[in-house]
Amino acid sequence: MELNCVLGRGPLALKNLKRVSQPEESKLLRPHFVKHLSLHHLLFLSLSDTGMRLLRSASEQSKPVLHSLKPRLHPALHLSPFLRPFSADPGPGPELSRQPNDDPIVAQALGLLQAPENSWNAAELSRLLFPSPPPTPAHFSKIALGLGASDKALKFLEFVQSNSPRDDAPVFVSHTFQSVVKLASREPSWEKALLELYKMSRQRDIRLTVNASTLLVSFFGRAGMVDEAVSAFEDVDRNARDGELYELYVGMLFRHGRFEGALKVLDEMLDPGSRFAASNIPGKIFFSALLRRLQGEGGSDADEIVGFFLKLIELGVFPDSVTLSKIIKNLCRNGEIGRAWDLVLRVIQSGGPVEAAPFNVILVELGKRLDFKRMNELMIKMKEINIPPDIVTLGILINHLCKSRRVDDALEVFERICTKQEEGLSCKPDTVIYNCLIDGLCKDGCKPNVITYNCLIDGYCKCCEIDKARQLFDQMSEEGVQPNVVTVNILVDGMCKFGRVGHAVEFLKEMKVRGLSPNVRTYTSLIKAFCNVNNFEKAMELFGEMSRSGCSPDSVAYYTLISGLCNAGRMDDASSVATELKAAGFSLDVVCYNNLIGGFCRKNKLEEAYEMLKEMESSGVKPDTVTYNCLLSYFGKTGNLTTANKLMRQMIEKGLVPTVVSYGALIHGYCLKNNIPPNTVIYNILIECLCRNDKVDGACSLMDDMMEKGVRPNTTTFNALFKGLRQMNWLKKAFEMMDRMNEHACKPDYVTMEILTEWLSAVGEVGKLKNFVQGYEVSACTA
DNA sequence: GTAGGGTTAG
Numbered sequence: 193m194e195l196n197c198v199l200g201r202g203p204l205a206l207k208n209l210k211r212v213s214q215p216e217e218s219k220l221l222r223p224h225f226v227k228h229l230s231l232h233h234l235l236f237l238s239l240s241d242t243g244m245r246l247l248r249s250a251s252e253q254s255k256p257v258l259h260s261l262k263p264r265l266h267p268a269l270h271l272s273p274f275l276r277p278f279s280a281d282p283g284p285g286p287e288l289s290r291q292p293n294d295d296p297i298v299a300q301a302l303g304l305l306q307a308p309e310n311s312w313n314a315a316e317l318s319r320l321l322f323p324s325p326p327p328t329p330a331h332f333s334k335i336a337l338g339l340g341a342s343d344k345a346l347k348f349l350e351f352v353q354s355n356s357p358r359d360d361a362p363v364f365v366s367h368t369f370q371s372v373v374k375l376a377s378r379e380p381s382w383e384k385a386l387l388e389l390y391k392m393s394r395q396r397d398i399r400l401t402v403n404a405s406t407l408l409v410s411f412f413g414r415a416g417m418v419d420e421a422v423s424a425f426e427d428v429d430r431n432a433r434d435g436e437l438y439e440l441y442v443g444m445l446f447r448h449g450r451f452e453g454a455l456k457v458l459d460e461m462l463d464p465g466s467r468f469a470a471s472n473i474p475g476k477i478f479f480s481a482l483l484r485r486l487q488g489e490g491g492s493d494a495d496e497i498v499g500f501f502l503k504l505i506e507l508g509v510f511p512d513s514v515t516l517s518k519i520i521k522n523l524c525r526n527g528e529i530g531r532a533w534d535l536v537l538r539v540i541q542s543g544g545p546v547e548a549a550p551f552n553v554i555l556v557e558l559g560k561r562l563d564f565k566r567m568n569e570l571m572i573k574m575k576e577i578n579i580p581p582d583i584v585t586l587g588i589l590i591n592h593l594c595k596s597r598r599v600d601d602a603l604e605v606f607e608r609i610c611t612k613q614e615e616g617l618s619c620k621p622d623t624v625i626y627n628c629l630i631d632g633l634c635k636d637g638c639k640p641n642v643i644t645y646n647c648l649i650d651g652y653c654k655c656c657e658i659d660k661a662r663q664l665f666d667q668m669s670e671e672g673v674q675p676n677v678v679t680v681n682i683l684v685d686g687m688c689k690f691g692r693v694g695h696a697v698e699f700l701k702e703m704k705v706r707g708l709s710p711n712v713r714t715y716t717s718l719i720k721a722f723c724n725v726n727n728f729e730k731a732m733e734l735f736g737e738m739s740r741s742g743c744s745p746d747s748v749a750y751y752t753l754i755s756g757l758c759n760a761g762r763m764d765d766a767s768s769v770a771t772e773l774k775a776a777g778f779s780l781d782v783v784c785y786n787n788l789i790g791g792f793c794r795k796n797k798l799e800e801a802y803e804m805l806k807e808m809e810s811s812g813v814k815p816d817t818v819t820y821n822c823l824l825s826y827f828g829k830t831g832n833l834t835t836a837n838k839l840m841r842q843m844i845e846k847g848l849v850p851t852v853v854s855y856g857a858l859i860h861g862y863c864l865k866n867n868i869p870p871n872t873v874i875y876n877i878l879i880e881c882l883c884r885n886d887k888v889d890g891a892c893s894l895m896d897d898m899m900e901k902g903v904r905p906n907t908t909t910f911n912a913l914f915k916g917l918r919q920m921n922w923l924k925k926a927f928e929m930m931d932r933m934n935e936h937a938c939k940p941d942y943v944t945m946e947i948l949t950e951w952l953s954a955v956g957e958v959g960k961l962k963n964f965v966q967g968y969e970v971s972a973c974t975a
Numbered sequence: 976g977t978a979g980g981g982t983t984a985g
Contacts, residue, residue, distance in 0.1 A: 646978040681979040716980040752981040759983090786983040793984090821984035828985090853985045860985080897985065 297327050301335045309347045318355050326360050329367040336371035342379055342389075345372045353396070362399060369393060370404040377407055383415045390420060400427045406437045413444035422453065430460060435468070439477045446481040447489055451496055454478075455503070462507060478504055479511040479519070486522040494528060502538060510544035517549040524557040532557075533570075540577060548574070548582040555588045567592070583619040590625055594632025602632055642668070646678050653686025661686055681713045688721035696721065712738065716749045723756025728765070731756060747778040754784055758791030763800070766791060779811060786818045793826035801826070817843070821853045828857035831864045852882070852890035856897060870901060876908045883916025891916050892925065905932075907941050914947045926951075927960060934967040 297320065304317050321327065332352065336345040349368045356364050369389075376385040390408060393400065400408070405428040412421035425433075425441045438461065445454040460466060461474040468474055478500075486497055501519070504510075511519065516539065523532040536550050551574055558567045571589070574581060581589075586609055593602035606629060609621050630648070634640050640648075645668040652661035665683060668675060680703050687696035696718060700710060715738040722731035735753055738745055750773040757766035766788060770780060780788075785808045792801035801823065808815060820843040827836035836858055840850060855878065863870050875898045882891040891913060898905060910933050917926045930948075933940065940948070952961045 641977095643978050650978065676978095678979045683979095685980065711979095713980040718980095720981065746980095748981045750981090755981060755983070781982095783982045788983090790983060816983095818982090818984050823984095825984060851984085856985050893985085900985090 295331070295334065297321075297331050298334045298338060301331075302338045305335070305339060305344075305348060309344070312351065314351070314355065317351065321352070322355065322357055322360070326357075326364075329363050332364045333367040333371045336368045337374060340375070342372055342376035342385060345375050366399050366401050366404070369398050370401045370407075373404050373407050377411050382411060383417075386411050386415075387417065387420065390424060400424065402428055402432055402434055402437055406440055409437065409444060410440050413440070413447065416448075418444070418448050418450065422450075430466075435473050435477070438468070438473075439481075442477050443481045443484065446485045449493075449496075451500060454481075454500070458504070458507070462509070475504070475509045475511060478509065479515045483515060483518055483522070486519060494523065494526065494531065498523075498531060498535065501535065505538055505542045505544060508542070510539060510542075513545070513547045513549045516546070517553050520550045520553045524553060529554065529557055529561075546579060548579055548585050551579065552582070552584045552588060555585065559588060559592055564592070564596070583622055583625070586619065587622070587624045587628065590632075591628040594628050594635075597636070599629075599632040599636045602629060640668075640671075640673065642673050642676055642679065645673055645675070646682055649679060650682045650686075653682060653689070656690060658686055658690050658692070675708065677708055677711055677714070680708050680710070681717065684710075684714055685717040688717050693718070693721045693725060709741075711743055712746050712749055715743070715745070716752050719749065720752050720756065723753070723760070726760065728757065728760065728762060732765075745776070747773070747781075750776075750778060751781070751784050751787075755787045758787040761791065761795055763788075763791050763795055763797065767800075780808070780813065782808075782813050782816055782819070785813055786816070786822060789819060790822040793822050796826075796830075798826065815846075817848050817851055817854070820848060821851065821857065824854050824857040825860075828859075828861035829864070831861055833858075833861050833865055836861050852887075852893055852897075856894070870898070870903055872898070872903055872906050872909065875903060875905070876912060879909060879916075880912040883912050883919070886916075886919065888913075888916040888920050888922065895929075905936065905938065907938055907944060910938060911941070911943045911947065914944060914951075918947055918951045923955065923957070930960070930964045934964065939968065940964075 300320055301317065304313055304320070307313065321332075336348050339345045339348060345368070349365065349372055352368050353361065353365050373386065373389055376382055376389055379385060386408060390412075392398075405424050408424035409421045412418070412424060421441070421444055425437070428437065438457065442454055442457055445451075445457070458474065458478060461468045461477075463469060482497055482501060486494075510516075516536070520532045520536065523529075523535070532554055536546060536554070540546050551570060555567055555570060558564075558570065571581070571585075574585075586605060590602045590605050593599070593605065606621060606625065609619065609625070612619075634644075645664060649661045649664050652658070652664060661683060665675060665679065668679075680700070684696045684700055687693070687699065700714065700718075704710075715734055719731045719734050722728070722734065731753060735745065735749070738749070750769060754766050754769050754773070757763070757769065770784075770788065773780065785804060789801045789804050789808075792798070792804065805815065805819070805823075808819075820839060824836055824839055827833070827839065840854065840858065843850060843854070859870060859874065859878075862868070863874075875894060879891045879894050882888070882894065895905060895909065895913060898909075910929060913929055914926060917923075917929065926948075933944075948961055948964070952958060
């Protein structure tokens with residue numbers, strides 16, 4: 193389950209967290225929950241004491257999980273000891289300090305080899321290195337590498353070559369040599385050293401390992417010793433060559449313009465006998481090398497590159513959409529639109545996969561050249577060859593229509609996207625499209641005013657793009673549109689909700705200097721934010737400041753403070769603010785009363801809760817379901833079933849409909865009274881009944897509830913839910929439940945399959961069903 | 976005429 197279910201999202205998270213009791217904390221600490229912490233949660237958690245306590249103990253309990261979160265954590269948490277990197281004592285080389293050698297043979301050998309080279313204990317070394325059965329070749333490369341310097345490793349190589357029994361010698365020598373090369377490549381005069389080592393390997397008939405060859409190809413390539421690189425590549429048996437070697441080698445050949453050589457490698461890789469022939473590896477290697485060359489690495493000669501490209505296509509090796517787009521973009525950048533267009537056509541003609549992306553690149557280029565005629569032709573062509581436009585294609589179209597003052601046509605395209613969306617088809621208008629349209633409409637003669645900007649800024653805030661909102665704020669001033677207090681409020685509130693209370697306060701200060709004074713709404717946003725971070729001193733202070741600065745609090749301002757205090761359990765403060773509220777001539781509404789009653793109940797102050805209830809009724813505010821639920825929860829939790837039942841009857845008599853929460857409270861009570869922990873069967877009964885009465889929403893939240901309480905759902909639970917969801921046709925929720933079922937390794941039975949098969953095939957979602965079933969095959973294997 | 980703040984119960 194997601195942490196969201198427990199904590200709520202964003203600002204709500206902290207509010208809920210404040211209520212978390214000690215035993216519940218431990219539940220939250222399970223790595224599972226920590227894994228789901230979003231940046232948002234982390235920010236909010238790190239703002240309060242409870243949050244920091246949670247995070248700190250989480251970091252002690254679930255090291256690996258938090259390790260992966262490291263870059264996102266609050267700075268204070270970086271001090272946590274286990275987050276420190278491996279000790280950085282200066283070892284023999286980076287390889288070793290990263291990967292301490294705990295292999296006894298390697299350690300002992302290195303111990304023996306520490307003696308000066310002329311006094312190595314040859315007998316003991318031989319006993320260690322050449323027993324029967326012998327150590328692995330990898331031991332030899334590790335030992336040589338552990339020596340830290342190429343000259344030392346070379347002496348060791350000589351030792352191995354002259355002492356190793358005849359049969360094993362070549363392999364051991366090769367692996368030792370590989371490490372000598374590696375060490376030499378890190379030393380200052382590597383060019384000369386590697387060349388000499390390579391010559392030596394040929395003289396002494398040392399066969400190159402793939403790793404040695406890869407290193408040599410890479411470094412010779414870097415030093416411009418192309419012929420040596422070619423020969424180091426060819427020294428390795430073709431069946432032993434791996435993807436990495438090919439990739440480096442091909443890249444090197446292209447960089448040095450060796451197209452002939454590259455073609456030879458291509459033939460080799462595509463040979464039916466090669467293990468790469470049927471894979472996408474040759475395509476990946478060659479296209480990315482071509483692309484790098486096209487991007488100017490080693491100078492670019494489009495003819496030869498395009499020629500090679502066409503050759504690949506002829507052979508049935510195709511680039512993926514992203515690579516093709518990049519290639520097209522590069523050709524366009526060099527003014528070769530015609531060539532780019534031909535290339536796309538050739539891929540299509542040869543049966544390669546082509547999506548909208550490469551077309552979009554060409555469309556953008558044509559647009560830059562104002563070549564609308566060819567843009568049109570291209571779009572017609574796309575339709576002809578059945579390539580559906582994606583959101584980007586439509587964005588380009590709308591943008592150009594707007595720019596050519598054809599805003600009405602642009603709006604028509606927009607309409608079409610929206611209605612297609614309703615028909616359940618692919619794409620939905622995105623920010624870019626809205627931006628283009630807004631821009632078009634603005635330039636169409638109606639200038640944006642402060643309200644237009646406010647709407648946009650608010651929009652950005654509401655989707656958490658505070659930085660964009662701030663940019664727009666700066667932009668409006670530049671365009672000569674003066675922000676007003678509403679603009680300030682939108683931004684202050686946006687920053688607060690994003691957890692940047694400090695920024696909000698700072699921003700407000702700046703605005704005061706500019707002559708924009710805060711009003712009740714500004715203060716209310718800030719008060720709420722401070723309540724959310726448990727800073728009630730500041731919240732109260734702001735409340736006072738507001739009155740003193742001549743802007744008197746309204747009822748919402750009072751409600752905000754009261755709700756914050758209630759959630760924090762500060763009921764005395766909450767009560768006195770409520771008294772002030774009444775003194776100021778306002779009255780409490782039902783939500784506010786519920787806040788207070790709930791707060792008193794959580795603090796076990798039943799008398800005060802009843803006082804509130806009495807006051808509420810006498811002032812003509814009718815208790816609602818939530819009011820009753822607050823009380824029911826209290827009696828449920830304290831096991832007072834008689835009163836709970838009485839209350840339940842009363843609420844029904846008053847015409848109120850009990851909810852999942854009400855029943856939950858009663859069940860809580862029954863279980864407590866009889867010492868029965870709630871179990872799967874009880875939940876199943878309830879879930880099934882709720883679904884049968886079309887209260888599927890309630891059933892789903894009961895499911896959340898059981899997960900929260902650590903009661904495992906079983907197949908019956910899911911079956912009941914799927915039945916309910918099918919009745920409502922809530923596909924998305926059903927997919928969610930299918931995932932959950934998978935996660936819980938809860939096996940579907942014939943009932944599950946019957947419901948899902950019938951439903952999902954009716955709505956054309958057989959793919960999801962297939963995935964669902966596959967999930968079980970996989971988990972069955974791993975289990 | 977169009978924009979901004981508090982929503983409670985398990």
